[in-house]
Amino acid sequence: xxxxxxxxxxxxxxxxxxTDQITLSGLPPKDxxxxxxxxxxxxxxxxxxxxxxxxxxxFTQSDDVADPRNALLQFMVAATPHDAVMAEILDKHDQxxxxxxxxxASHFIGDDHGILVEMIDNVxxxxxxxxxxxxYIQLPDGDKTMLMQAWRVSSPSFISSMSS
Numbered sequence: 001x002x003x004x005x006x007x008x009x010x011x012x013x014x015x016x017x018x019t020d021q022i023t024l025s026g027l028p029p030k031d032x033x034x035x036x037x038x039x040x041x042x043x044x045x046x047x048x049x050x051x052x053x054x055x056x057x058x059f060t061q062s063d064d065v066a067d068p069r070n071a072l073l074q075f076m077v078a079a080t081p082h083d084a085v086m087a088e089i090l091d092k093h094d095q096x097x098x099x100x101x102x103x104x105a106s107h108f109i110g111d112d113h114g115i116l117v118e119m120i121d122n123v124x125x126x127x128x129x130x131x132x133x134x135x136y137i138q139l140p141d142g143d144k145t146m147l148m149q150a151w152r153v154s155s156p157s158f159i160s161s162m163s164s
Contacts, residue, residue, distance in 0.1 A: 043081075047077055047078040050074065050077055050078060051074055054070075054074055054077075054093075057093075059073075059074075059093050059094075065134075065149055068118060068120065068132035068134075068151040068153065069097050069100050069102070069120065070097065071132075071150070071151040071153070072100075072120060072123060072130060072132060072151065072153055073089055073093060073096065073097060073124075075153055076089060076123065076124055076125055076126070077089050077090065079125075080124070080125045082125060085124050085125045088124065089124055096122075096124060099122050100120050100121065100122045100123060101120070101121045101122055102118050102119060102120045102121070102132075103118070103119050104116045104117070104118055104119070105117060105119050107131070115133075117131045117132065117133050118131070118132045118133070119131060119132075119156075120132055126155075128155060128156060129156065130153050130154065130155065130156075131153065131154050131155070131156055132151050132152070132153050133151070133152045134149055134150075134151060134152075135149075135150050135151065135152045136148065136149055136150070137150050
């Protein structure tokens with residue numbers, strides 16, 4: 001699909017427009033829908049293999065079940081719109097992980113129930129400390145279903161709205 005998008009985008013480049021053709025705006029024709037699809041494809045698909053690459057590079061640890069920092073950095077690689085931040089996370093992963101500060105805070109649900117959530121500061125491209133909470137997800141495994149531990153990360157005021 002990406003090859004098709006690139007091929008179609010190349011049709012709309014200035015050098016592909018005939019020299020005798022004049023557009024009313026003076027600018028080459030632009031396919032906004034195609035441009036938007038290309039951005040969405042890059043945004044959603046560019047880092048599909050990142051978790052596997054990080055694992056092969058040794059970025060995952062045996063204590064990741066109890067420590068959300070690696071999962072949070074992996075999420076930030078996929079979520080940040082800034083290529084420089086992504087490159088820095090990939091290049092300086094261990095240093096950034098060690099500079100992240102975490103502590104536990106009470107999070108109240110309703111009037112009479114509270115849970116502990118981990119707060120993490122110094123997260124690249126985050127404007128405030130991030131909440132991390134262990135959750136469990138079901139994944140298919142052939143004809144069975146596996147229960148796997150994951151991390152829900154969110155900004156402080158939206159712990160129930162975003163999962164990673």
